[in-house]
Amino acid sequence: MTPSTTASATTRPTPSSSATGSTAALTVKNEAACLVKEPAELKAHVESGWQPPIEGGQFQALTVAGETVYGFGGANGDVYAVDVRNKTVAKLATTSADASPAWMIASPKHLVWLTYDSAADPTTWSLYAADRSGANRKRIAGSPADHREGEGRATQPAMVGERVAWTQAVGTRTDLSAVQVMDLDTGRTSTLAQGNLFPPVAMGASFVYGELTKGQWSLHAADAATLRPVALPRDLPVKGGIGHLAATPERLLWGSADYTTLSVWEPSKRTVVRYRLPAGDEHAFQFLQPTGNHVAWFASWPYSILDLRSGALYDVGKDVSVASADGRVAVSWEKKLSAGNSGQRAPAKVSIIAEADLPPAPTCR
Numbered sequence: 001m002t003p004s005t006t007a008s009a010t011t012r013p014t015p016s017s018s019a020t021g022s023t024a025a026l027t028v029k030n031e032a033a034c035l036v037k038e039p040a041e042l043k044a045h046v047e048s049g050w051q052p053p054i055e056g057g058q059f060q061a062l063t064v065a066g067e068t069v070y071g072f073g074g075a076n077g078d079v080y081a082v083d084v085r086n087k088t089v090a091k092l093a094t095t096s097a098d099a100s101p102a103w104m105i106a107s108p109k110h111l112v113w114l115t116y117d118s119a120a121d122p123t124t125w126s127l128y129a130a131d132r133s134g135a136n137r138k139r140i141a142g143s144p145a146d147h148r149e150g151e152g153r154a155t156q157p158a159m160v161g162e163r164v165a166w167t168q169a170v171g172t173r174t175d176l177s178a179v180q181v182m183d184l185d186t187g188r189t190s191t192l193a194q195g196n197l198f199p200p201v202a203m204g205a206s207f208v209y210g211e212l213t214k215g216q217w218s219l220h221a222a223d224a225a226t227l228r229p230v231a232l233p234r235d236l237p238v239k240g241g242i243g244h245l246a247a248t249p250e251r252l253l254w255g256s257a258d259y260t261t262l263s264v265w266e267p268s269k270r271t272v273v274r275y276r277l278p279a280g281d282e283h284a285f286q287f288l289q290p291t292g293n294h295v296a297w298f299a300s301w302p303y304s305i306l307d308l309r310s311g312a313l314y315d316v317g318k319d320v321s322v323a324s325a326d327g328r329v330a331v332s333w334e335k336k337l338s339a340g341n342s343g344q345r346a347p348a349k350v351s352i353i354a355e356a357d358l359p360p361a362p363t364c365r
Contacts, residue, residue, distance in 0.1 A: 064323050181224070
């Protein structure tokens with residue numbers, strides 16, 4: 001899993017306007033999102049979770065695969081795998097005391113995670129990959145050794161199979177980056193595109209990323225295996241800006257630049273449904289983690305979940321972190337102790353619930 005010494009592959013296909021898909025107009029439907037009370041069944045599920053024996057008791061769920069929850073825990077925020085079914089815990093990697101967790105994704109064979117290397121400068125970052133067992137850990141990308149504070153920005157990686165994609169700053173310009181794609185089985189790295197880009201996400205067998213050209217945003221897609229362009233509709237409504245981008249095999253989702261609207265494109269229906277938050281609502285659509293008919297995201301404490309079928313959203317308790325992927329939703333919960341314990345937290349409880357089994361939220365309509 002050693003990165004190639006060549007900066008990019010020979011072939012660098014760049015999606016072009018000639019491959020932007022069907023000219024048939026999309027149907028855009030506007031829906032009002034509404035805040036409802038957290039379902040009592042979900043609250044009971046969270047509180048009945050398993051308490052894994054992690055040093056320091058702390059654990060933040062960041063992704064889930066099968067019956068295993070991956071995240072950062074312990075006193076230093078090390079990388080842990082918590083197997084909820086078999087009640088086992090494994091420390092996969094040790095994290096620097098100065099680093100802080102940001103993002104994590106899993107493939108059938110690999111785990112990839114992003115850390116901010118400095119609390120003082122969030123543009124100083126590292127991207128790591130390892131086997132799902134924690135073996136063969138490598139730093140595959142990050143801010144350069146001559147990084148200056150404020151240059152570049154961290155990226156949330158995306159994975160299709162054993163290929164991971166991310167954006168990497170080009171030079172010292174903050175408006176120029178490249179989408180890099182690494183095959184974790186071979187270590188070969190390719191450059192997919194370069195420009196003023198929004199970080200890629202995985203949608204089925206493709207990587208999808210945003211591009212800003214002459215003040216207008218557009219979305220492009222490429223096959224993860226060949227890096228050749230994949231057609232997208234010309235009229236995806238993103239020109240006003242992208243606050244966050246996410247995807248499942250069936251849907252592409254993006255938050256507006258002001259974080260108040262979530263757009264969901266379903267290719268099978270050729271529709272875009274836009275969920276708008278009520279005026280003054282602070283549930284900013286960012287750090288989206290969709291799976292099935294639900295989207296979990298972190299606007300600020302607490303985490304929230306949106307039911308795409310009803311438009312209803314609810315907060316998931318206090319001191320609860322939520323991660324959704326692979327048709328599952330994982331939660332980790334730390335209950336605050338009494339004031340006499342100086343604000344310490346009780347050991348975390350961890351649980352998994354199938355996305356299809358999430359209790360239905362009340363409808364907004």
